[in-house]
Amino acid sequence: MKTLLQGNYAVAEAVRLARVQLVAAYPITPQTPIYEKLSDMENEGILPGVMMRTESEHSAMAACIAASLTGVRTFTATASQGLALMHEMLHFASGNRVPIVMCNVNRVVAVPWAFGSDQSDSLSQRDTGWLQFYCEDAQEALDTVIQAYRIAEQALLPVMVAIDGFFTSHFIEPIEIPDQASVDAFLPAFSIPTRFNEADPAYIANVVNPEQYMGYRQKSFEDMENTRPLIKEANEEYQRIIGRGYEAVESVNTDDADIVLVTSGAMTSTARVTIQSLREKGVKAGLLKMKLLRPFPTREVQEILKNTRKIAVLDRNISLGKGGIWCQELKAALYPLENRPIITGYIAGICGADVSPDMIEDMVVKALERERSDDLPIWVRRDQ
Amino acid sequence: MIASEEQQEYMRSGHMACPGCGEASTMRLVLKVLGEKTIVVIVPSCVGVISATFPNSTFKVPCFHSAFEIAAPTAAGIANALRVQGREDVTALAFAGDGGTFDIGLQSLSGAADRNDNFIYVCLDNEAYMNTGIQSSSSTPQGVWTMTTPGGRQGRKKKFMQIIAAHRMPYAATASIGHPHDLMAKIRKAKNIKGTKFIHTLTPCPTGWRMPENLSAKAAMLAVETKLFPLYEVIDGTEYRITHQPLGLPVQEFTKIQGRYRHFTEEDTAILQREVDDEWEQLVAKTKGCKL
Numbered sequence: 034m035k036t037l038l039q040g041n042y043a044v045a046e047a048v049r050l051a052r053v054q055l056v057a058a059y060p061i062t063p064q065t066p067i068y069e070k071l072s073d074m075e076n077e078g079i080l081p082g083v084m085m086r087t088e089s090e091h092s093a094m095a096a097c098i099a100a101s102l103t104g105v106r107t108f109t110a111t112a113s114q115g116l117a118l119m120h121e122m123l124h125f126a127s128g129n130r131v132p133i134v135m136c137n138v139n140r141v142v143a144v145p146w147a148f149g150s151d152q153s154d155s156l157s158q159r160d161t162g163w164l165q166f167y168c169e170d171a172q173e174a175l176d177t178v179i180q181a182y183r184i185a186e187q188a189l190l191p192v193m194v195a196i197d198g199f200f201t202s203h204f205i206e207p208i209e210i211p212d213q214a215s216v217d218a219f220l221p222a223f224s225i226p227t228r229f230n231e232a233d234p235a236y237i238a239n240v241v242n243p244e245q246y247m248g249y250r251q252k253s254f255e256d257m258e259n260t261r262p263l264i265k266e267a268n269e270e271y272q273r274i275i276g277r278g279y280e281a282v283e284s285v286n287t288d289d290a291d292i293v294l295v296t297s298g299a300m301t302s303t304a305r306v307t308i309q310s311l312r313e314k315g316v317k318a319g320l321l322k323m324k325l326l327r328p329f330p331t332r333e334v335q336e337i338l339k340n341t342r343k344i345a346v347l348d349r350n351i352s353l354g355k356g357g358i359w360c361q362e363l364k365a366a367l368y369p370l371e372n373r374p375i376i377t378g379y380i381a382g383i384c385g386a387d388v389s390p391d392m393i394e395d396m397v398v399k400a401l402e403r404e405r406s407d408d409l410p411i412w413v414r415r416d417q
Numbered sequence: 418m419i420a421s422e423e424q425q426e427y428m429r430s431g432h433m434a435c436p437g438c439g440e441a442s443t444m445r446l447v448l449k450v451l452g453e454k455t456i457v458v459i460v461p462s463c464v465g466v467i468s469a470t471f472p473n474s475t476f477k478v479p480c481f482h483s484a485f486e487i488a489a490p491t492a493a494g495i496a497n498a499l500r501v502q503g504r505e506d507v508t509a510l511a512f513a514g515d516g517g518t519f520d521i522g523l524q525s526l527s528g529a530a531d532r533n534d535n536f537i538y539v540c541l542d543n544e545a546y547m548n549t550g551i552q553s554s555s556s557t558p559q560g561v562w563t564m565t566t567p568g569g570r571q572g573r574k575k576k577f578m579q580i581i582a583a584h585r586m587p588y589a590a591t592a593s594i595g596h597p598h599d600l601m602a603k604i605r606k607a608k609n610i611k612g613t614k615f616i617h618t619l620t621p622c623p624t625g626w627r628m629p630e631n632l633s634a635k636a637a638m639l640a641v642e643t644k645l646f647p648l649y650e651v652i653d654g655t656e657y658r659i660t661h662q663p664l665g666l667p668v669q670e671f672t673k674i675q676g677r678y679r680h681f682t683e684e685d686t687a688i689l690q691r692e693v694d695d696e697w698e699q700l701v702a703k704t705k706g707c708k709l
């Protein structure tokens with residue numbers, strides 16, 4: 034049976050189903066409905082844990098880290114300025130190897146002040162040592178949050194689940210909410226050891242020398258690499274028990290495609306429709322949906338795109354002085370290919386600006402005509 | 418009287434504090450009272466040095482070296498997790514310096530105190546950022562020399578206990594290694610109260626205060642007996658009680674043994690004396706009508 038829910042509420046349902054024991058949060062648009070919904074659940078006695086209403090996102094993450102070290106399952110959610118304020122704590126979480134799951138509702142980062150969706154907030158936290166998943170819709174958000182706990186707790190690394198502000202967070206969609214027994218079968222009770230044991234006291238986060246520090250970083254890097262099979266396994270198990278799943282990279286009609294469009298997040302739904310209509314018009318277009326940013330699914334994209342001649346990357350984010358972040362990541366991943374494809378980067382939909390099927394169609398057709406990759410992205414704006 | 422279970426030591430010898438470090442002595446006394454069922458949160462400060470480097474540990478209880486501005490939410494997160502686990506017999510304890518408390522950690526401490534999360538916060542106040550090499554904080558007294566106030570600090574020491582009292586925490590107190598029994602009694606009390614407890618300790622720093630290392634305990638004692646740092650407690654932010662009647666020695670008994678006050682003129686000292694007397698009067702006024 035499906036329930037009509039906005040994406041934010043779907044995330045809150047996932048938190049409840051995951052039997053999260055401690056939620057620490059602070060309000061920011063467009064994340065607030067998650068915080069409010071969890072407060073309602075606490076008020077009704079259906080959230081099994083405690084809520085900490087912190088005075089900032091920075092403290093929310095600090096509390097999650099401490100509680101996780103003490104041995105309980107934790108959750109927080111934020112967006113934009115809140116995530117930026119957390120920055121120091123994001124490194125601190127991954128360094129402490131705590132399996133926190135956080136939902137980030139993508140929103141532009143000021144200035145100028147605005148509220149629309151833009152992945153720059155979470156993409157710019159790429160190097161903080163978190164796994165990062167980007168979701169296309171509310172159902173995927175719910176399922177990914179539950180999967181994230183299993184992966185995080187096996188890997189002892191934190192996981193960020195990103196959804197597009199307003200598009201995914203506030204649109205009401207029919208959602209399948211799994212039953213508690215199925216989620217329990219998929220997600221074992223939190224059982225990572227408490228790092229605070231009075232009988233065997235340890236000093237956590239000690240000061241180390243350069244060799245030790247570097248060794249620790251290398252070990253962390255290797256452990257992040259080792260999450261690849263865990264991510265795959267979690268999805269297969271979820272598929273088996275709950276009946277839905279999502280690839281780290283999803284390909285649609287890429288095998289015979291003359292051009293592949295690469296997207297992530299909510300824009301993917303529009304892109305699916307566009308690819309379909311392009312096919313009907315005789316353009317052999319394919320779609321690649323990027324769900325996973327870290328660890329970057331290099332092997333998967335190489336395998337899918339090894340025979341593709343032309344690629345268009347759609348980025349709802351911008352790194353000044355370079356271009357779209359997914360485009361950069363993809364270019365680096367495809368560099369070792371023998372037949373390097375021609376890649377065109379597009380910047381579109383910044384701050385939730387409209388990205389319609391006809392705009393995407395135009396981007397794909399134009400990218401198909403191009404004979405060389407360009408360093409700079411092409412800005413696609415309705416007002417121009 | 419020190420109870421028999423308080424004969425135990427929870428700090429190992431050979432730790433990395435400078436000789437005469439007031440922070441080390443304070444932590445030692447606090448931990449003696451709290452015992453083995455304690456989780457210690459430390460943050461960047463001299464405590465981060467005192468706690469030793471990998472693979473050593475100064476503390477015989479579990480310890481977490483958290484980040485600078487989050488001593489309170491870290492202890493609060495631990496306390497709430499302990500609650501979820503039914504392990505409320507364990508005390509969450511935070512140690513933070515004056516910089517970590519008066520300045521960068523003020524917001525997060527305020528948030529935790531507002532929620533009244535269940536932990537003890539001990540501020541180790543040596544009146545400057547000592548770990549980074551003696552820079553001025555908002556706890557540095559007016560006129561005092563530091564590396565960033567070479568001509569003496571312009572601002573005045575923040576009245577931190579007033580900020581704490583404004584939060585109406587169930588228990589707050591000042592304490593000092595110059596009066597160890599008083600300090601331990603306050604920790605004993607804090608241990609048995611639920612909610613956020615704040616202990617403001619003055620921790621002399623021979624290195625930063627520019628004084629001989631054997632004068633720490635004396636300096637701490639003189640700060641109290643000159644009324645510069647009175648010993649008192651505040652219940653629920655309203656009930657004040659002075660726990661030790663000071664001798665009322667002249668302030669220069671305290672300042673003259675420290676190089677950081679060396680440039681003080683007679684007039685500077687007279688101003689300081691007047692301020693100390695005024696504040697003492699204000700404190701005494703607050704205790705009037707209190708039931709304690």
Ligand SMILES: Cc1ncc(C[n+]2csc(CCOP(=O)(O)OP(=O)(O)O)c2C)c(N)n1
Pocket residue numbers: 440461462463464485486513514515516517518541543545546547548549554
């Ligand atoms: C966010 C952040 N800013 C600055 C620092 C650098 N820092 C480390 S310890 C310290 C001084 C701490 O002073 P205080 O809290 O008074 O403790 P003390 O060293 O005097 O014991 C500073 C500024 C840091 N670790 N983190």
Ligand SMILES: [Mg+2]
Pocket residue numbers: 514515516541542543544545546547
């Ligand atoms: Mg200090």
